[in-house]
Amino acid sequence: MQDQDYQRQLESLCQDGLHRKMLTVGSAAGRMVQVNGEKKVIFCSNNYLGLAGHPNIIKAVKEGVQEWGFGSGGSRLVCGNTLPCEHLQGRLAEMLGFEACLVLPSGYTANHAILTSLAGEGDLIVMDKLVHASIIDGARASGAELRTWPHGTTDKLKRLLEQGGYRQVFIVTDSLFSMDGDKAPLTELVALKNRYGAILIVDEAHAFGCIGPEGKGCAAEAGVLDKVDIFMATFSKALGGAGGFIASSRTIIDYLVNKARSFIFTTGIPAINCLAADAALDIIQQEPHRRERLHGNSDYLRCRFLEKKLDFGQSLGYIIPIILGPAEKAIQISKVLWYQGFMAPAIRPPTVKSGSSRLRISVMSEHTKADMDGLCEALEQAIQEKL
Ligand SMILES: Cc1ncc(COP(=O)(O)O)c(C=O)c1O
Known part of the structure; x- marks a missing residue:
């Protein structure tokens, strides 16, 4: 295959909302991170206990x-x-x-x-x-x-x-x-x-x-x-x-x-x-309290999502998928969250199956109640706007 064949395949990924690009992190891993020059509260990290910067x-x-x-x-x-x-x-x-x-x-x-x-x-x-x-x-x-x-x-x-x-x-x-x-x-x-x-x-x-x-x-x-x-x-x-x-x-x-x-x-x-x-x-x-805080935060956020009638599948813990369906919708909602100060990138095929694109919200023991309330309000508003 030639360069132009790969280029065509990349264009097709763009048309399907499946093209991926890396963001650049400009500060140490934590609940608040500088990404592409802007500070965001991140809800997408696997640094669940906040140990990356301990x-x-x-x-x-x-x-x-x-x-x-x-x-x-x-x-x-x-x-x-x-x-x-x-x-x-x-x-x-x-x-x-x-x-x-x-x-x-x-x-x-x-x-x-x-x-x-x-x-x-x-x-x-x-x-x-x-x-x-x-x-x-x-x-x-x-x-x-x-x-x-x-x-x-x-x-x-x-x-x-x-x-x-x-x-x-x-x-x-x-x-x-x-x-x-x-x-x-x-x-x-x-x-x-x-x-x-x-x-x-x-x-x-x-x-x-x-x-x-x-x-x-x-x-x-x-x-x-x-x-x-x-x-x-x-x-x-x-x-x-x-x-x-x-x-x-x-x-x-x-x-x-x-x-x-x-x-x-x-x-x-x-x-x-x-x-x-x-x-x-x-x-x-x-420090078992870190695990306790993580689980307490997860319970709190799932309760808030339930109040807002947001679908999070069978999740019982600190990985909370908000299943949105089409890739484009997940991208749009993720963008609205970004402008409100939260980072929760859209997860799309091939990571998840087609039609089940989502925001994979991951909770950290370091998140505050204000972080979680803010995310919840922003998410509800974003979903209403993009419905
Ligand atoms: C379930 C599971 N297994 C294995 C891996 C791979 O781990 P690592 O990131 O250390 O390569 C990951 C993470 O990406 C994962 O989510």
């Missing part, structure tokens, strides 16, 4: 960079496996009750590592229709057969498991869904995986740090953490940093170290990312 984490990074420098200097299997990374892996494994843990440069590479190394030809990967793109990409690249079950149901999953005929079946789900804010039926999935001898992989990216005892996630909250075969999460959401990890048996982790191409062929995560995640875990364990 003084203890900044201190850990400053001290860490003095001692460790910045880059790790090599892949983990060559010379990029640092003491802070080893320490963090041990801490995460112990905290979550798994035999071992593997830290990777991102959550995306963690999911890719799990699926491409463990599953292959003759296997079935079956997953909730709304799992994160990194799971879909890993599953597609694995060579295994790939099926989905409709979100919020398990009938099709049961049928597929009953049918059998595969070398190994992998059941994969997000625990807290990133665009809908509802939770997977983990207790039911555990019962099914036990009955049919499947392997259960749970992506706790959006729950880790915020949900369950000590922020251990939805499986811990549901009392089934010890039944999960492979636990995955990231440092890029509640922990306010960057990096991902996988917790599982010693054998699975050793297998990934030896087989996962997205682990082997990439430079090891910088030591300071691990020191930052370690400091974030300290705060999460020592």
Whole structure:
């Protein structure tokens, strides 16, 4: 294809309201951020607990960079496996009750590592229709057969498991869904995986740090953490940093170290990312009030949305989708909010399915009542204007 062919495709994205452009952030992550030169209260961040700018984490990074420098200097299997990374892996494994843990440069590479190394030809990967793109990409690249079950149901999953005929079946789900804010039926999935001898992989990216005892996630909250075969999460959401990890048996982790191409062929995560995640875990364990504030804020905002009769699907938590339908409508409403001082970008296909474009409102523990009341009024007004 030539440049002009790509140009035509870009124009077609523009016509469908699906063209994307990056905004430029000009200040540290927090509840109020300078974006494209203007200060906005942000309702779109995954920095749920406000840790991205926490003084203890900044201190850990400053001290860490003095001692460790910045880059790790090599892949983990060559010379990029640092003491802070080893320490963090041990801490995460112990905290979550798994035999071992593997830290990777991102959550995306963690999911890719799990699926491409463990599953292959003759296997079935079956997953909730709304799992994160990194799971879909890993599953597609694995060579295994790939099926989905409709979100919020398990009938099709049961049928597929009953049918059998595969070398190994992998059941994969997000625990807290990133665009809908509802939770997977983990207790039911555990019962099914036990009955049919499947392997259960749970992506706790959006729950880790915020949900369950000590922020251990939805499986811990549901009392089934010890039944999960492979636990995955990231440092890029509640922990306010960057990096991902996988917790599982010693054998699975050793297998990934030896087989996962997205682990082997990439430079090891910088030591300071691990020191930052370690400091974030300290705060999460020592300051439960941050989680309480986050959940209190989410309850408050959902109540306000209910009063205004705004549709937020099945959301129970701090990810609150305001489902608007056409992409163009979501863009218009997001623009009105922007002029009122709020940042909540439109989420459109391919991130969500066609006709379900939305504002993905994400709450932070740092939001004030005035922030949330202001957003609510602005949203009601914007929707009335654009109806
Ligand atoms: C459910 C889920 N899994 C995995 C990822 C990937 O994590 P990371 O941003 O650390 O690559 C994300 C975030 O984008 C996510 O929402």
